[in-house]
Amino acid sequence: MDKDICFSSAQNLAKAIHERxxxxxxxxEAHIKQIKRVNSQVNAIVSLNEEVALKEAAKADEALEAGKPVGPFHGLPIAIKDTHNAIGFPATSGSLALRDHYPSEDDLIVERLRSAGAIVIGKTNVPEFAAGAHTFNEVFGATRNPYDLGKTAGGSSGGAAAAVTCGMIPFADGSDMGGSLRYPACFNNVVGLRTSPGRIPLPKAALYSPLGVQGPIARSVDDAFFMMSVISGPDNRSPLSIEEPGEKFLEPVQPDLKGLRIAYSTDFGGILPVEPEVRSNLEEQVKVFQDLGCQVEEACPDLHEAEEVFQVLRAWEFELSYSEIFNRFRELIKPSVIWNIEKGRNLSGPDIGRAERLRTLLYNRMRAFFTQYDALILPVTQVAAFDVNLEYPVQISGVKMENYIDWMRSCYYISAVGNPSLSIPSGFTSGGTPLGLQIVGPHRADFEVLKIGRAFEHATGYGKMRPEIALGEKIN
Known part of the structure; x- marks a missing residue:
């Protein structure tokens, strides 16, 4: 019974609760039991508060008994990414500098989740300040891959994705600057959507920057749609806010992809090194789209300027966001974050201006590309899940990675252009760890990207395979 509850879809759970x-x-209780059984091995959920969870559950049952109106997520447990503020829980961002930080208000995304009836039970683990696509920090330690405990769970939403795939929570919030939703979704065999800037309004220090966004992590595309119906929609606290309401994501989804024009590339048009197993996995998926009636051809827009755009604007935003903490607690911050902040401090006005000019060029190039194609299929990651004790892969197919984010180009090139991108399960390596492909859509085509992902998901079923550890089996 507990397994049935923990691995039920969020929609079915919500329906079962509403219908009593x-x-x-x-x-x-089922989810808490699952957390207690599995979390000590994967370290996905931190700052768990069982007492609060059960008290809120009792109140939620009382509201149903009294016949009070309730929200669509009423009674669903959720753990919030530790970079996001949730009243009653620490928001450490995985940093010793913030280990005792308790926020006085909820972030906007948490407001929406609570207003819809979700019950916050704890936080999900992150790398320090969400920096890097591998979740480890000095406060809580590393999050391990549930499919292979010796491997990374990805990041920065690594705790969120591991918790969702293990049935500890039905879905989770995540964020993505350089791949922080897509990498963990890929490595944990779940769905992660990098949304269009403004789709989920995001008040932050760099208020007008489209680089960092928030989005859902779920075990299925249908649950991603469900979550998007609540967390997306306009809010004037963000000037980038898209006016389209969240209810858009509750509209019926037509399964037919016949005639859709799909471009694909295993290596971004030959500019990125990609491990052979990752490359062959994507090539195998081409036939799936052909069988779905799509017109598929190999093509990729020229994205080589995305390197400079992302590196410069990320460094600028890091310095803007973390300079005060850096000034006070430098000795407590990991070297890679220090490097990124100092890189931001060394930028000149012309450096930033050139990056913006190049981003405009890329935007228009992508806009033109998507007049010819409806979607672009790419690998999420250039490498399979790597050793949990490494900070990052130092080389890919013989090509040296110069710093902790160089290996993340397959995601951050898309971040630089601002298009929505869905990470969806696409199978497993020979060693048994998950792989994924990213479905990139035109400007603001979040709904359409999810629709394509849903058809692929139903045709393949890759995302149905949960880790043995979550089902009560032992793995190495």
Whole structure:
């Protein structure tokens, strides 16, 4: 019964709660039991508060008993990414500098989740300041891949993705600057959507920057749609806010992709090194899209300027966002974050201006590309999940990586252009760790990207395979 609850879809759980087939307490107790059984091995959820969770569950059941109106997520447990503020829980960002930080208000995305009835039970683990696509920090330690405990779970939303794939929570919030939703989704065999800037309004220090966004992590595209219906929609606290309401994501999804024009590339038009197993995995998926009736051809826009755009604007935003903490607690911050902040401090006005000019060029190049194609299929990652004790891969197919984000180009090139991108399961390596492909869509085509992902998901079923550790089996 507990497994049925923990691996039920978020939509089915919500329906069962609303129709009184399950009490909120039953749902909460099942998930807490799963956390206690699995979390010590993967370290996905941190700052768990069982007492708060059960008290909130009791209140949620009382509201149903009284016939009060409730939200679509009523009674669903959720753990919030540790870079996001949730009242009653620490927001450490995985940094010793913030280990005792308790926020006085919820972030906007948390407001929306709570207003919809979700119950916050804890936080999910992150790399320090969400820097890097591998989750480890000095406060809570590393999050391990549930499919192979010796491998990374990805990052920065690594704790979120590991918790979702293990049935500890039905879905999770994540964020993505350089791949922080897409990498962990890929490495944990779940779905992660890098949304269009403004789709989920994001008040932040760099208020007008489209580089960092928030989005859902779920075990299925249908649950990603469900989550998007609540967390997306306009809010004037963000000037980039898209006016389209979240209810858009509740509209019926037509399964037919016949005639859709799909471009694909295994290596971004030959400019990125990609491990052979990753490359062959994507090539195998081409036939899936052909069988779905799509017109598929190998093509990729020229994205070589994305390197400079991302590196410069990321460094600028890091310095802007973390300079005060850096000035006070430099000795507590990991070297890679120090490097990124100092890089931002060394930028000149012309450096930033040139990056913006190049980003405009890339935007228009992508706009033109998507007049010819409806979607672009790319590998999420250039490498399979690597050793959990490494900070980052130092080389890919013989090409040296100069710093901790160089290996993340397959995601951050898309971040630089601002298009929506879905990471969706696409199979497994010979060693048994998950792989994924990213479906990139035109400007603001979040709904359409999810629609394509849903058809691929239903045709393949890759995302149905949960890790043995989460099902009560032992793995190495």
């Amino acid at each position: 087939e399950l009490s909120v307490r039953e749902v909460m």
